[in-house]
Amino acid sequence: MGRAIVITSGKGGVGKTTVTANVGASLAKLGKKVVVADMDIGLRNLDVVMGLENRVVYNIMDIVEGRCKISQALVREKHLSNLFLLPASQMHTKEDVDIEAINEIISIIKENFDYVLLDSPAGIENGFRSAAAPATEALIVVTPDVSSVRDADRVVGLLENNGIEGISLIINRYDPNLVAKRKTLDKDDIIDVLGLDLIGVIPEDKEIIDSENRGEILSIVGKSLSVQSFDNIAKRIEGEDVPFLEIPKEKRGFLDLFRRK
Amino acid sequence: MSWFSRKHTDEIAKERLKLILVQDRSLLSPSVLNELKEDILKVINRYVEVGESDISIDIRRETHKTILEAVVPVKGVKKS
Numbered sequence: 543m544g545r546a547i548v549i550t551s552g553k554g555g556v557g558k559t560t561v562t563a564n565v566g567a568s569l570a571k572l573g574k575k576v577v578v579a580d581m582d583i584g585l586r587n588l589d590v591v592m593g594l595e596n597r598v599v600y601n602i603m604d605i606v607e608g609r610c611k612i613s614q615a616l617v618r619e620k621h622l623s624n625l626f627l628l629p630a631s632q633m634h635t636k637e638d639v640d641i642e643a644i645n646e647i648i649s650i651i652k653e654n655f656d657y658v659l660l661d662s663p664a665g666i667e668n669g670f671r672s673a674a675a676p677a678t679e680a681l682i683v684v685t686p687d688v689s690s691v692r693d694a695d696r697v698v699g700l701l702e703n704n705g706i707e708g709i710s711l712i713i714n715r716y717d718p719n720l721v722a723k724r725k726t727l728d729k730d731d732i733i734d735v736l737g738l739d740l741i742g743v744i745p746e747d748k749e750i751i752d753s754e755n756r757g758e759i760l761s762i763v764g765k766s767l768s769v770q771s772f773d774n775i776a777k778r779i780e781g782e783d784v785p786f787l788e789i790p791k792e793k794r795g796f797l798d799l800f801r802r803k
Numbered sequence: 804m805s806w807f808s809r810k811h812t813d814e815i816a817k818e819r820l821k822l823i824l825v826q827d828r829s830l831l832s833p834s835v836l837n838e839l840k841e842d843i844l845k846v847i848n849r850y851v852e853v854g855e856s857d858i859s860i861d862i863r864r865e866t867h868k869t870i871l872e873a874v875v876p877v878k879g880v881k882k883s
């Protein structure tokens with residue numbers, strides 16, 4: 543029986559889809575059978591981020607409405623034969639979603655896969671609820687800013703009320719230079735305020751945007767530091783005790799010594 | 804902004820967050836939170852001496868429970 547994990551945040555644009563694709567790929571690199579499910583009905587993105595938009599034939603609503611079997615809707619990733627995308631419907635809205643039917647589909651998928659990662663839409667409405675309903679665990683993605691952390695806290699409260707047990711924190715777009723200048727929240731502040739267990743810190747990394755625009759998953763094709771972060775998150779999900787990376791500050795050139803900080 | 808007296812942004816951000824979360828987590832409005840503080844002070848004042856507004860309230864979440872913590876510095880014991 544596989545594990546269903548929702549990736550959610552409250553606030554939009556903090557990196558849920560990025561985390562879903564890359565951590566999903568990192569789990570697949572470990573040999574696990576993985577489905578990443580796009581639960582952002584009406585605004586699907588995961589297919590594009592993974593570069594699979596041309597291979598999508600059916601989507602999750604086609605399964606719900608009986609137009610195809612589950613196996614027909616799953617799209618295999620280009621490099622990894624054990625990583626699959628379950629696409630969202632672009633034609634429906636989040637209000638069209640029948641939570642019971644989605645639960646049913648995900649529980650069938652769980653029987654044949656090690657992991658189902660559910661990419662939640664932003665917000666706390668129906669879309670979020672149908673992404674969270676099939677999950678028994680959650681990864682909360684925050685960026686180091688007040689509004690993102692606040693929204694995350696709200697989402698954690700809702701998840702706890704719905705009996706989700708394992709809730710872990712991912713801090714994304716962490717910029718050690720800003721932290722050193724004390725211009726943004728430190729990771730320990732965020733952990734302290736939210737009272738969650740940290741499972742990963744992902745640095746701000748331009749390679750992420752680049753690979754998303756090319757339609758490649760960075761943790762499959764890339765080498766930058768964030769790839770290590772994604773790989774380590776996958777290992778920690780698997781229960782391995784991996785030490786946290788020290789994210790280095792950018793090196794300052796000689797001329798920077800004369801610049802005002 | 805002055806170079807000398809300026810508080811670091813991370814400190815300001817953390818303080819703001821803590822205050823926001825006290826309200827979000829308890830769903831207490833600022834005015835209700837104030838009433839709560841006054842009531843707590845009144846009760847404690849019956850037994851020990853406390854300052855006027857010397858109370859801080861924090862609402863923390865621990866696994867499966869939410870904890871309201873009031874910190875009240877005591878000035879001295881009441882003489883009866």
Ligand SMILES: Nc1ncnc2c1ncn2[C@@H]1O[C@H](COP(=O)(O)OP(=O)(O)OP(=O)(O)O)[C@@H](O)[C@H]1O
Binds near residue numbers: 746
């Ligand atoms: N660590 C990072 N470094 C640099 N850019 C990043 C990082 N993480 C995410 N991004 C960029 O931020 C943008 C938003 O990311 P993403 O789409 O994953 O967020 P989201 O939470 O899924 O958004 P939405 O709420 O709209 O679904 C993307 O352009 C992505 O490339």
Ligand SMILES: [Mg+2]
Binds near residue numbers: 661663
């Ligand atoms: Mg998204």
